[in-house]
Amino acid sequence: MRDLRNNPDRIRRWTTGGVLCLSALFMIVAVLVDPGTWGDDREVVSYQDNPALAQLQSALYHWGYLLMAVAVLGLAHFTRRRAVLAGHVAAGVAAIGWINLSALLLTDPVNWWFGAQYPPEEAERLTNEVLEIPGVIVGFMIPGPLLALGGTVALLVVLWRAGFVRVWVPLLFATWVVGSFTVPYGPAAIPLWLAGTGSLAFLGQRILRMSDSVYAAHARAAVAAPAEELASTRA
Numbered sequence: 001m002r003d004l005r006n007n008p009d010r011i012r013r014w015t016t017g018g019v020l021c022l023s024a025l026f027m028i029v030a031v032l033v034d035p036g037t038w039g040d041d042r043e044v045v046s047y048q049d050n051p052a053l054a055q056l057q058s059a060l061y062h063w064g065y066l067l068m069a070v071a072v073l074g075l076a077h078f079t080r081r082r083a084v085l086a087g088h089v090a091a092g093v094a095a096i097g098w099i100n101l102s103a104l105l106l107t108d109p110v111n112w113w114f115g116a117q118y119p120p121e122e123a124e125r126l127t128n129e130v131l132e133i134p135g136v137i138v139g140f141m142i143p144g145p146l147l148a149l150g151g152t153v154a155l156l157v158v159l160w161r162a163g164f165v166r167v168w169v170p171l172l173f174a175t176w177v178v179g180s181f182t183v184p185y186g187p188a189a190i191p192l193w194l195a196g197t198g199s200l201a202f203l204g205q206r207i208l209r210m211s212d213s214v215y216a217a218h219a220r221a222a223v224a225a226p227a228e229e230l231a232s233t234r235a
Contacts, residue, residue: 007212012077028194034057044111044112066102069094073092075087076155082163091151093150097147107131149177176193176196
């Protein structure tokens with residue numbers, strides 16, 4: 001433990017790899033336990049089938065998205081030798097998006113409560129009225145998915161260009177992103193979620209398995225200080 005406290009490279013490596021794996025695990029478990037995956041495509045209805053699992057999946061998604069905000073910032077480390085600016089901009093955009101996306105999980109208890117209090121049609125109408133407020137659309141509905149998913153795809157492309165990952169990683173993640181907007185949320189979407197979360201887990205375990213020296217080698221080499229500057233610091 002003492003060695004860990006005095007080894008920033010190991011702390012960063014374990015944090016990045018660990019949160020990638022945990023985030024992937026939380027998200028895929030959320031898909032599998034979500035009543036909306038297996039029941040009515042209207043959440044105001046499906047959440048009534050098992051309110052406990054409805055709350056569990058919401059919490060898992062929430063924490064999975066928050067962990068992704070930490071993970072993308074950690075992945076920017078692997079762009080420090082090439083595509084530095086692009087990597088850090090993409091990571092920052094993605095981190096903001098994942099935090100924003102986690103806030104959308106507050107719509108789940110709204111769906112559940114309206115579904116418990118009103119008939120399905122009325123519950124759907126009330127939920128849509130909440131989500132169609134201009135401030136909700138501009139502040140949450142658009143930037144969350146756009147920045148989180150688009151920013152992460154961009155970051156993975158930069159990581160590919162930097163030579164850290166093979167091209168199948170951003171392609172697999174991008175397939176999940178495109179599929180999430182085209183394939184209805186349900187059993188048919190599970191393979192897509194497995195592909196997306198699997199690519200994240202692959203990156204996580206790869207980072208966890210690399211040595212501290214290999215991790216540190218991805219940092220940009222420090223520029224040697226001029227001899228005059230070194231002499232002045234010793235004086």
